[in-house]
Amino acid sequence: MWWQKDIAGCGIAGFIHKKGKLFSGEVIRKAIVSMEERGNGLGAGFAAYGIYPQYKDQYALHVMCTSKKALEEAEKFIKDHVEVVHQEEIPTTPLKSLPDVPYLWRYFVQVNYEKLEGTWKARADFDEDNYIVWLVMEVNKTIEGAYIFSSGKDMGTFKGVGTPAQMADFYRIEEYEGYIWIAHNRFPTNTPGWWGGAHPFTLLDWSIVHNGEISSYGINKRYLEMFGYVCTLLTDTEVVAYLLDLLLRRQKLPLRAVCSIFAPPLWDEIDWMPEDEKRLYTALRMVYGSALLNGPFAILFASHNRLVGLNDRIKLRPLVVATKDEMVFMASEESAIREICPFPDKVWAPKAGEPVVVELEATT
Amino acid sequence: MAFKKLAEYYPDFIVERDEKECNLCGRCIRECSYEVYEYDEKKKRIITHHERCVGCHRCEVFCPQRAIVIRRNPSQFRENELWTPWYIKNIYKQADTGGVLLTGMGNPQRYPIYWDKMLLDASQVTNPSIDPLREPMELRxxxxxxxxxLEIEEKDGHFSLKxxxxxxxxxxxxxxxxxxxxxxxxxxxxxxxxxxxxxxxxxxxxxxxxxxxxxxxxxxxxxxxxxxxxxxxxxxxxxxxxxxxxxxxxxxxxxxxxxxxxxxxxxxxxxxxxxxxxxxxxxxxxxxxxxxxxxxxxxxxxxxxxxxxxxxxxxxxxxxxxxxxxxxxxxxxxxxxxxxxxxxxxxxxxxxxxxxxxxxxxxxxxxxxxxxxxxxxxxxxxxxxxxxxxxxxxxxxxxxxxxxxxxxxxxxxxxxxxxxxxxxxxxxxxxxxxxxxxxxxxxxxxxxxxxxxxxxxxxxxxxxxxxxxxxxxxxxxxxxxxxxxxxxxxxxxxxxxxxxxxxxxxx
The missing domain is CATH 3.20.20.70 (Aldolase class I)
Incomplete structure (x- = not known):
């Protein structure tokens, strides 16, 4: 039946306060829990910005390990290569319904030139961000059972196998306060429901939640490999996080250009554009064709100063946006927005491939 | 020199002519550029030089009476996995002429065809297949x-390609x-x-x-x-x-x-x-x-x-x-x-x-x-x-x-x-x-x-x-x-x- 396709997807929700006002995790919890039908209890997660004001200059590495040994190895690797300012176990509340949880620790780290891994001392592309990306890739690739699943500053991801309510309870999400929140409720189909595979996916400052299946995954992955990214998390959404890192941070493309790479205009539209626009969009498709995200998707992605919502180029997944004063909400379903904002000023469904970009107005 | 052109004794193809249908119009003679056919004035019939036939089927297609069929020569050598007719005939040809074997088109031999050992995917349930009759589908x-x-400059929300x-x-x-x-x-x-x-x-x-x-x-x-x-x-x-x-x-x-x-x-x-x-x-x-x-x-x-x-x-x-x-x-x-x-x-x-x-x-x-x-x-x-x-x-x-x-x-x-x-x-x-x-x-x-x-x-x-x-x-x-x-x-x-x-x- 026609509505079944929608049910067999995922649920996403997110909001931003444009003036940077902080909200407890309780708010996003309500929105995502209201879309319980969109998940199957095999994955959920949250990401928030502004949650670590006491360590806002350090990279917050969230590490997930399936064994004590993996944790020890990962910790040693981290300590050998960066300076750890503070470390602690991520506070959790054990739940009877979640018997099998990994070891979860966080490390607030900064790059210390003394500790640089040998080859990096001479590398032309050295900067702190590149080095942290290398560190994350290295741990995820080489230490079996260890995953760094969050690595930005003053932000963090909390995710795992369970329902959104279970994850919120487990990670005590209401204890964090952030000005941007995104959340995900997962109905995994293509990849095993394991903790590392839950959303959001994060690399440095970027976090992303995704509803959909990326049919272009095979080439997106191989394209990223050319630039040194290694896809280790066994799911297609990971490529979006890495593409954001490559295109926005490393290649410094404007955000809207990146959105047109992910969901480009059709050639028919490009052919009718004025000459200089036509040249630009042709070049974008020509050069970045391997980064086009093909297949159904609605994604929300965030960095410390913005929240972005984007649909695939023919809108095969739902995405609704609403505004209320300084707040902008985005979710798979309007009901999730109304759950936390009953009377929005404006509600609309963005067109296929048209990004909704909300920038933080003043960083506090 | 009994066997001057030994290869010619073993034609690759045999031209079968339905004599009942053939009205001797001579179209096959005109169509065949390899001179397989010849009109015998005395006997009032068409002579076929089977050994000249290359199997191009031109005469077969153009015969107004549909009286011609080109077949592989059914005459066979004794079975031999190693010495197949291909090798035997090639040796005859070279022994006849001393030349290099020539051919056209691509390698026809029995090597693996990897295209035929790869299968394509299709969407089911988790992502919708897209119908090209109703949705855009781009091949450019x-x-x-x-x-x-690419280097792109953004100015007042306007991009320019550098x-x-x-x-x-x-x-x-x-x-x-x-x-x-x-x-x-x-x-x-x-x-x-x-x-x-x-x-x-x-x-x-x-x-x-x-x-x-x-x-x-x-x-x-x-x-x-x-x-x-x-x-x-x-x-x-x-x-x-x-x-x-x-x-x-x-x-x-x-x-x-x-x-x-x-x-x-x-x-x-x-x-x-x-x-x-x-x-x-x-x-x-x-x-x-x-x-x-x-x-x-x-x-x-x-x-x-x-x-x-x-x-x-x-x-x-x-x-x-x-x-x-x-x-x-x-x-x-x-x-x-x-x-x-x-x-x-x-x-x-x-x-x-x-x-x-x-x-x-x-x-x-x-x-x-x-x-x-x-x-x-x-x-x-x-x-x-x-x-x-x-x-x-x-x-x-x-x-x-x-x-x-x-x-x-x-x-x-x-x-x-x-x-x-x-x-x-x-x-x-x-x-x-x-x-x-x-x-x-x-x-x-x-x-x-x-x-x-x-x-x-x-x-x-x-x-x-x-x-x-x-x-x-x-x-x-x-x-x-x-x-x-x-x-x-x-x-x-x-x-x-x-x-x-x-x-x-x-x-």
Missing amino acids: TFIGRKPDA TKISPQLQLEYPIMFAAMSYGAINLNAHIALARAATELGIYYNTGEGGLHRSLYQYGKNTIVQVASGRFGVHTDYLNAGAAIEIKIGQGAKPGIGGHLPGEKVNAEISITRMIPEGSDALSPAPHHDIYSIEDLRQLIFALKEATNYEKPVGVKIAAVHNSAAIASGMVRAGADFIVLDGFRGGTGAAPTMIRDNVGIPIELALAAVDQRLRDEGIRNQASIIVSGGIRCSADVVKAIALGADAVYIGTAALIAMGCTMCQRCYRGKCAWGIATNDPKLAKRLDPDVAAQRLINLIKGWGHEIKEMLGGMGINALESLRGNREKLRGVGLNEVELEILGIKPAGR
Whole structure:
């Protein structure tokens, strides 16, 4: 039946306060829990910005390990290569319904030139961000059972196998306060429901939640490999996080250009554009064709100063946006927005491939 | 000397004539360019020289009474797994003449066909398949060097592109007509290819025989080739096309140059190729100005200089054992596109031993080259075009999923024009009027009809490619390109799977 396709997807929700006002995790919890039908209890997660004001200059590495040994190895690797300012176990509340949880620790780290891994001392592309990306890739690739699943500053991801309510309870999400929140409720189909595979996916400052299946995954992955990214998390959404890192941070493309790479205009539209626009969009498709995200998707992605919502180029997944004063909400379903904002000023469904970009107005 | 021409005693084909139906109209005599038929005035009947029949079926098709059937000669040698009739007859031929065995078209021998061991994916439930009859489905492709990144300036929400993009070819289908020289095929065939390419928004390749003056008007859909013989190469020629292709080798005969028998060199071809009428045009095996990769670089840039850096310059090689390393060198030497021609690739004339025993399957070469260029981070710098045995739209889709930007079709284009794959192109007597320059035969090929048939073929394949793409939940060809997740292998061993970079079916 026609509505079944929608049910067999995922649920996403997110909001931003444009003036940077902080909200407890309780708010996003309500929105995502209201879309319980969109998940199957095999994955959920949250990401928030502004949650670590006491360590806002350090990279917050969230590490997930399936064994004590993996944790020890990962910790040693981290300590050998960066300076750890503070470390602690991520506070959790054990739940009877979640018997099998990994070891979860966080490390607030900064790059210390003394500790640089040998080859990096001479590398032309050295900067702190590149080095942290290398560190994350290295741990995820080489230490079996260890995953760094969050690595930005003053932000963090909390995710795992369970329902959104279970994850919120487990990670005590209401204890964090952030000005941007995104959340995900997962109905995994293509990849095993394991903790590392839950959303959001994060690399440095970027976090992303995704509803959909990326049919272009095979080439997106191989394209990223050319630039040194290694896809280790066994799911297609990971490529979006890495593409954001490559295109926005490393290649410094404007955000809207990146959105047109992910969901480009059709050639028919490009052919009718004025000459200089036509040249630009042709070049974008020509050069970045391997980064086009093909297949159904609605994604929300965030960095410390913005929240972005984007649909695939023919809108095969739902995405609704609403505004209320300084707040902008985005979710798979309007009901999730109304759950936390009953009377929005404006509600609309963005067109296929048209990004909704909300920038933080003043960083506090 | 009882056995002067022993081979003639064992014809490949037998012509069966239904004497009840045959009314002695003589059409078969006129149609057969190989002189299989002769009218015997005294006996009032048609004599058949079976040993001359090449199996092209021209007489069979044109017999108004449908009285002729061409069959494989049922007469058999004693069974022998090793000494098959193929080898026995070849030995007879060589013992008769002392010559090199010649043939045409691509390697027909029983080697694995990897296209047939790869299957495509389709969407079910978790992502919707897309219906190309109702939704946009895009096949546009660009051939040429791409930068690794674009520089874009944003000013008041307005973007401007700072990066200058190298010259590109824009294709509306990821399919082009492969290099087949004027001479190997005649002007009517070239006209048909040129018109079809223009109409379709794709390109055809001149091959190594130069470009007939009357075809300069189709220049913007033409790729001009520069081969070791340099036939017909001059400034006007280089500037006439949209791109230049340096031919180092071809899949049908890696390691040796092109052959055009003097029988096929008439006045027009002599002018176009800039060689004397009736002389054999035998291209040197190597380019005598390219003995190494640095020399290739010089030729690439000489051609770019000659055309003011306005056209992509590519390099074509035969798929051989070390293709991946060679391709990497070619890209680093400045090639904007590379063409890999597999061992099934066709030819107008080649020594049989070379055609049947040299080179490697295009599927493996393509997979290895694409991966190698990615490993070296230079895949963006050149497009990959593959050719050699692309038989249908599914082969095209599989090639693109393995990593090709586009394919060239030669044999398939000839078949569209009426070729029946008799493999006798080198004789210059093609009864279908394609691989012949005999004016009486050449006029059998109507360029308008042939062009329309080529257009039909590519359009048909285009529809099929769109259906397959849509089935996979993809609506732009670039999302299939190099997307090996969309392929699964059947009946392949682990090493083959690893080289192809695909998983076995079921995983």
